[in-house]
Amino acid sequence: MNSAALQLHNVTLRLGGRVLIGPITLSVGQGEVVTLMGESGCGKSSLLACLCGTLPRAFTASGTISNAGVDITALPPESRRLGILFQDDLLFPHMSVGQNLAFALSPAISSRQRRRERIEQALTEAGLAGFADRDPATLSGGQRARVALLRVLLSEPRALLLDEPFSKLDLATRQRFREFVFDHLRTRNLPTLLVTHDQADAAAARGRVIQLQSGAAGN
Template sequence: MTTPQTKSGLELRDIAIRLQDRVLVDLDLVIAPGEIVTLMGPSGSGKSSLLGHICGTLPTAFEVQGTVRLNGRVLDGLAPQDRHVGILFQDDLLFPHLSVGGNLAFALPSSIKGKAARQAQIADALESAGMAGFADRDPATLSGGQRARVALMRVLLSEPGVLLLDEPFSKLDSGLRDQIRSFVFDLARQNGLPTLMVTHDPEDGQAANGRVIAL
């Protein structure tokens, strides 16, 4: 029997996504806590549509069948903010009007009360990213690699139950790509997050060192 404490991972049971009678996704998949699964396919193959369905942001023009469960909890029909799904995109999407610390504070759950407690969470996150003391920095002053690290820490501070990666390394130069990939994958495993990455780059799948599924 599944209890709220049980971490069974992400279950995509008999998922079929159609658009105008065209089947984009036909998938049955379970991703265990800490496992990284790579989904590969060309543009238009339905990779991002699947992520949108898991997040609860897929447009109503798509027809979907099947069930999505996260740690035993059915996500279908829930609002996006109630799903506890974390996602990283190819753009870091940091808020330009907020400091680095402000960006991270935006993700903190409301259960963390008090300024001191929230600042401590932010400081710990920055230290784990190798960016201690960066809380007051303007995101515009950060390097691409630093921005990518802040974006990941913001996702993790929201306490997601699953991590989705939507081509998050595609805009990084080759010198940074390996470093940031390792950073993301290591933290996903350390946090026991079932992780689904969509990409068109075979090197991403090789670096993840897990199952690779072609659409």
């Protein structure tokens, strides 16, 4: 067993006693991207919510989840070290770009100067140098998406979950952002779980593709 991986063991999701997804047993290695494909409404997003620990109460989940060798099944979301990207960038509208990133940065980096440098550095690498004081609302869709990825990466997750993060971008931006995301993930060697219904996403991920059965679902 690879202790640095994201591992699901017999994870099953139920809604009102009916099995929605599972049981899924799956191991995502370092730097690997596993794609879960399925029709919308088959419970893909609920599975990710279950992994994050943010599953709505109406659902029940069983099985165990471990991340980087730690059993996280019973941990609260903020202690799981699992980053997530949604369809929408969900940048906090009341904070500047820099504040959004600082919110994610670990408080262990305590000097203001150091924090500022880390943020500038991340922005520069993403081609967004000098954007720290910008209002998120003034950014283009592609720029916002990149900031959202930077934000999640700055929180130093041990694994990443992607919930159709490309689906709301226009075609040209989508391709560029997709490459941007996968490049970053590979350099960081992060285990990544991608859910999507877009074949192109799966192809770009260049990893295993698991088809979720929509027959067992349909909520």
